[in-house]
Amino acid sequence: MVGNTFGHIFRVTTWGESHGKAVGCVVDGCPAGLDISSEVIQRELDRRKPGGRLATKRKEEDKVEILSGVFEGKTLGTPISMLIWNKDVDSRPYEEIKDLLRPGHADYTYLAKFGIRDWRGGGRASARETAARVAAGAIAKHLLARFGVKVGGYAKEIAGVSCNVDGMSFEEIVEKAEKSDVRCPDSEAAKLMEERIIEARREGDSVGGVVEVIVKNPPAGLGEPVFMKLDAYIAYAVMGIPAVKGVEIGAGFEAARMKGSEHNDPIVIKNGRIGFATNNAGGILGGVSNGDDIIVRAAIKPTPSISKPQRTVNFRTMKEEEIVVKGRHDPCIVPRAVPVVEAMVSLAIADAMMLQGLIPRCLQG
Ligand SMILES: Cc1cc2nc3c(=O)[nH]c(=O)nc-3n(C[C@H](O)[C@H](O)[C@H](O)COP(=O)(O)O)c2cc1C
Numbered sequence: 265m266v267g268n269t270f271g272h273i274f275r276v277t278t279w280g281e282s283h284g285k286a287v288g289c290v291v292d293g294c295p296a297g298l299d300i301s302s303e304v305i306q307r308e309l310d311r312r313k314p315g316g317r318l319a320t321k322r323k324e325e326d327k328v329e330i331l332s333g334v335f336e337g338k339t340l341g342t343p344i345s346m347l348i349w350n351k352d353v354d355s356r357p358y359e360e361i362k363d364l365l366r367p368g369h370a371d372y373t374y375l376a377k378f379g380i381r382d383w384r385g386g387g388r389a390s391a392r393e394t395a396a397r398v399a400a401g402a403i404a405k406h407l408l409a410r411f412g413v414k415v416g417g418y419a420k421e422i423a424g425v426s427c428n429v430d431g432m433s434f435e436e437i438v439e440k441a442e443k444s445d446v447r448c449p450d451s452e453a454a455k456l457m458e459e460r461i462i463e464a465r466r467e468g469d470s471v472g473g474v475v476e477v478i479v480k481n482p483p484a485g486l487g488e489p490v491f492m493k494l495d496a497y498i499a500y501a502v503m504g505i506p507a508v509k510g511v512e513i514g515a516g517f518e519a520a521r522m523k524g525s526e527h528n529d530p531i532v533i534k535n536g537r538i539g540f541a542t543n544n545a546g547g548i549l550g551g552v553s554n555g556d557d558i559i560v561r562a563a564i565k566p567t568p569s570i571s572k573p574q575r576t577v578n579f580r581t582m583k584e585e586e587i588v589v590k591g592r593h594d595p596c597i598v599p600r601a602v603p604v605v606e607a608m609v610s611l612a613i614a615d616a617m618m619l620q621g622l623i624p625r626c627l628q629g
């Protein structure tokens with residue numbers, strides 16, 4: 265699968281540029297007979313869409329139109345095509361810098377790869393494209409819920425401020441995160457995070473952080489030996505999100521600092537079944553899910569488009585110049601990235617469940 269398509273059985277192809285007419289996707293391989301409505305998809309899109317005092321000022325409704333594959337509220341098993349119009353495109357700030365390469369964005373690499381680039385916004389590299397993934401991910405998430413698997417996330421860290429979720433249940437984490445503008449369930453940390461984002465914006469700068477996504481109640485046995493291991497597949501899915509610079513599963517990089525006796529999760533009997541006393545593995549051993557919660561963290565870099573002057577090159581004159589990026593940008597990507605990471609994890613898990621034969625191509629009832 266090259267470039268614009270993700271998945272083996274449950275597959276999504278996205279299309280569209282940030283300043284083009286629309287963005288959208290085609291989901292192929294979704295089982296027939298799944299109850300679905302545009303409201304289910306819209307709910308996820310509303311969580312990702314621009315808006316609010318801590319995000320880009322671009323005003324997009326992100327209303328989804330389902331063009332195919334759904335009839336009388338059920339999936340047909342045929343390709344589901346979805347479209348989201350771009351309604352608030354303003355390319356003027358980009359015209360001024362069309363020959364300058366934005367540090368930290370994909371301007372130079374797209375030019376190096378294709379020799380041509382849509383300079384109106386980030387084109388395909390813009391996170392506008394992630395609206396289409398979230399629409400596809402909403403279907404995957406909804407499908408997983410039907411099989412008792414839940415996916416939820418929150419802002420684990422922003423600008424060096426950590427969120428403490430000790431003692432909170434999955435439901436509590438998700439519910440509290442949704443009520444917070446920064447998507448952090450720990451109200452004290454959330455306040456500090458907001459302050460740091462506002463301060464960065466005031467300085468014409470940006471900040472990064474960490475998104476954590478939890479898969480609750482996944483079946484054991486997901487993941488393929490040897491290369492399409494579940495952790496490898498999830499990392500691939502999440503790394504493909506713009507601005508993600510690192511992925512951890514379970515203890516992640518902390519594992520490198522632990523002893524075997526600390527890191528190994530003791531195997532115990534829980535409710536008459538094999539289970540684990542701790543979850544440093546993040547729910548995956550040998551690339552196969554062990555039935556415990558799957559814990560995924562994504563490191564998100566600070567937004568590249570900032571209004572502080574930066575050094576760059578004019579690729580036409582081949583001279584060094586200073587760039588000041590104007591336009592409408594997120595001072596911190598983390599809160600808006602939460603539903604995007606959830607979407608990519610949902611797509612990976614739904615695909616792995618279909619590969620394992622745990623979700624049939626045709627749903628009954
Ligand atoms: C939800 C989300 C929102 C983003 N918002 C912006 C933004 O407003 N401005 C910007 O320059 N980059 C933004 N980005 C990041 C860029 O799209 C990304 O840094 C760029 O495509 C380069 O890719 P890379 O960071 O993966 O190397 C956003 C990313 C995500 C996931």
Ligand SMILES: C=C(O[C@@H]1CC(C(=O)O)=C[C@@H](OP(=O)(O)O)[C@H]1O)C(=O)O
Pocket residue numbers: 282283313314320321322324353354384385386387389390391392393395506569591592593594
């Ligand atoms: C519009 C969205 O976010 C955009 C993500 C983005 C980027 O470079 O990633 C740049 C900005 O858009 P523009 O291309 O107009 O400069 C953000 O507003 C969106 O997420 O829907």
